[in-house]
Amino acid sequence: MESTNNELHFVFMNYDPEYERLRSSRTKRGAHELHLYLSKKHDDLLANTLEPGSYKKTLSLVIVDGFAVEITDDQANVLRSAKDVRLVEKNQELA
Template structure:
């Protein structure tokens, strides 16, 4: 069984042509549209996959289609099998 302790994970998404299209628009407006698109996309994925209030998304990553989220090991395992998710990795502390 997994731990009930929340830890930080990074979630990276599969290829998304809309992300690529928005990312290619290098204007300030394009950057804002990309930020909004990714934030909404990541929030919706979490909302349909995990129990509301049981996780905390800390940021969406614009340079790659991904985000950081505080959640349990069990939740990470659930998210790994979600449609569109490429990889879920626990944050590693560097010594």
């Protein structure tokens, strides 16, 4: 049975030398460039992997080169097999 419920997942990316270079820049401009770079990189990955309008990216995580996205379990499996993705984890509600 295909899952149609969108749930929050965290996607973490593989090592990226450009991310490391930008992250090591301790300037305000460097931080801004890093945010723009990651946001575009994450948006491009989603646009090239999933159906437009079928997901909602909620934030990019600058500290770990990852992002949060509302997707189905099936979409999470598709992202897991994407070239630059290291890990896809469903958000676990803490009791």
